[in-house]
Amino acid sequence: MKFIISFCLSLFVINFSFANGKFTKPVDSSNIIAKTIATKILNDGIALYQQGRNQEALIKFREASEKDPGNWKSVFYISKVSYDQRNYPLALSQIKSAFKIKDAVKSGDLMEQYARSLHRLGKIDSAMFYYKKAKGLLTKSLNKELHVELHIKQCEFAKKEMASGKKSKRKTMSRRVNSKFHEYAPIICDSGRVLYFTSRRSDTKGKSLNPADQQYFEDIYIAKWNPKINDWDSTTNKIRKFNSPGFDALTYISPDFKRGLLTVNTEACVKVTTRGSDIFETKKGRSGIFSTPRIIKNKTINTTFFEGSATMTSDGKTMYFVTDRNYEKKATDLWVVKKEGRKWGKAKALPDIINTSGRETTPYITPDGKHLFFSSNGHVGMGGFDIYVSTKNKKGEWGKPINLGSIVNTVNDDTHFQYYPELKKAVMASLEVKKGKSNIDIYEVDVTNFTIPKK
Structure with missing residues (x-):
């Protein structure tokens, strides 16, 4: 009976189509089902992406x-x-593929993503063109959220710096320090004889991968200067009392080589000892070995949010650090806290002349506390994170940050600047795209003729 009804219904549809003078092609139900399933999978991927689970989302x-x-x-x-994985060549090729699909050219989101990918690859004129197209297509709120106007200004600044004729003062450290993995957070100490840095190599303690990005957790490494070969030597992460199975980064060593600050995160480990990324401190004992790092117990310093990248004045009385506790209004900000007797006081955010709605990170305070170097993607720069310096006036107020320019900055992320005028050098980390691959390496900067810029 079902067959007869279905057959009659089919005849009715065919007869109705012919009665109207045309034949209606039957809808491909399998194609509709595939599109519906694809939409469901896409939405699942977006949910994962919003949770920061990029590899699963991909x-x-x-x-x-x-x-x-x-x-x-x-x-x-x-x-x-x-x-987000810093594979900018692939990001650009994928967005070009998306452009070829019908209706894609009407999307401001697509234009903005195309512009950002071009920007990271140094194609400044093309990036500026598509940023401006995106600006005309996106809503006012999305333009603000995506910082489109800022990116246009960054392109203009980058063009000006590239045309200035300034020569870069930085050079990549050798492969005795840098590897195929990411290296960053360099610190030189002991009169230039010791280098600490952070890396995400396969020999990391625990040899575990971070579930979020499928890269190895970070460890602290040490290298020693070898005058015989005129290079760093004996690089290892086998440092007594340092490194957990999670994320470990050394961010500060005092000029007397006796105190240190670390960022530690063990949330993804079997044994969880932190509530997020927390700031730890270590001191050298009589044996000359740094003590087991201990978390700083101050509720205004370490919270359930991200805290890290701490730096300190040489007297040990003032500390600057990074936090994302105001994530609803901003990304990451720089905060300061001062000692009150033997204990740390109440931490507070630096003023908005320093902090923006974007990200401020990797601060370095000069030993005398007068100059603050840091990286930001919220101020006008060349693109990505640029390195800036702010100088404190006689009233104790921070001045407007000054971009260090193309002698150190690029269109990509430039971070972890540490300044050693007595050694006539600085060190930093930077992302560079070579042969279609992106990698973060450590650089040395010649500051022989460098003067801290002031306004």
Whole structure:
């Protein structure tokens, strides 16, 4: 009976179509189902992406794209994940593929992503062109959220710096320090004889991968200067009492080589000892060995949010650090806290002349407390994180940050600046794209003729 009814219904549809003078092609139900499934997979991927689970999200986006090649949003999100993973060449190629899909050219989001990818690869004129197109297509609120106007100004600044004829003062440290993995947070101490830095190498303690980005957890490494080979030597992460199975970074060593500050995060470890990324301190004992790092017990310093990248004046009385506790209004800010007797007082945010709605990170305070170097993507710069310096006036107020320019900065992330005028050098970390691959390496900067800029 079901067959007869279905057959009659089919005849009715066919007869109705012919009665209207045309034949209606039957809808491909399998295609509709595939698109529906692809949309569900895409939305699952977006949810994972918003949680910071990029690698899992990427699998979903690729699966959605295979099921529905006509949906540009899947390719768009593949580009976004690739960008977040600093694979800028892939991010650009994916966004170009998305442009070829119908209706994609009408998207301001797509234009902005295209512009950012071009910006990171140093294609400044093209980046500026697409930033401006995105600005015309995006809503006022999205333009503000994506900092489109700031990025246009950054392109203008980058063009000016590139045309200035200034020569870069930085050079990459040798492969005795840098590797195929990321290296950053360099600190020189003991009169230039010791180098500490952080890396995400395969020999990290515990040899575990971070679930969020599928890269190894970070460890602290040490290298010693060898005058015979005129290079760093004996690089190792086998440092007594340092390094956990999680994230470990040394961010400060006092000029007398007796005190240190670290950032530690063990949230993803079997044994959890932190509530997020927390600031720890260590001191040298009579044996000349740094003590087991201990968390700073002050509720205004360490919270359930991210805290890290701490630096300190040489007298040990003032500390600056990074936190994202105001994430609802800002990304990451620089905070300061002072000693009250033997204990730390109440921490507070630095003024808005320093902090922006973007990210401020990796501060370095000069030993005398007068100059604050830091990185930011919220001030006008060349693009990504640039290195700035602010100088304190006689009233104790911080001045407007000054960009150090193309002698150290690039269109990508430039961070972890540490200044050693007595050695006529500075060190820093920077992301560079070579042969289609991105990597963060440690650089040395010649500051022989460098003067801290002031306004």
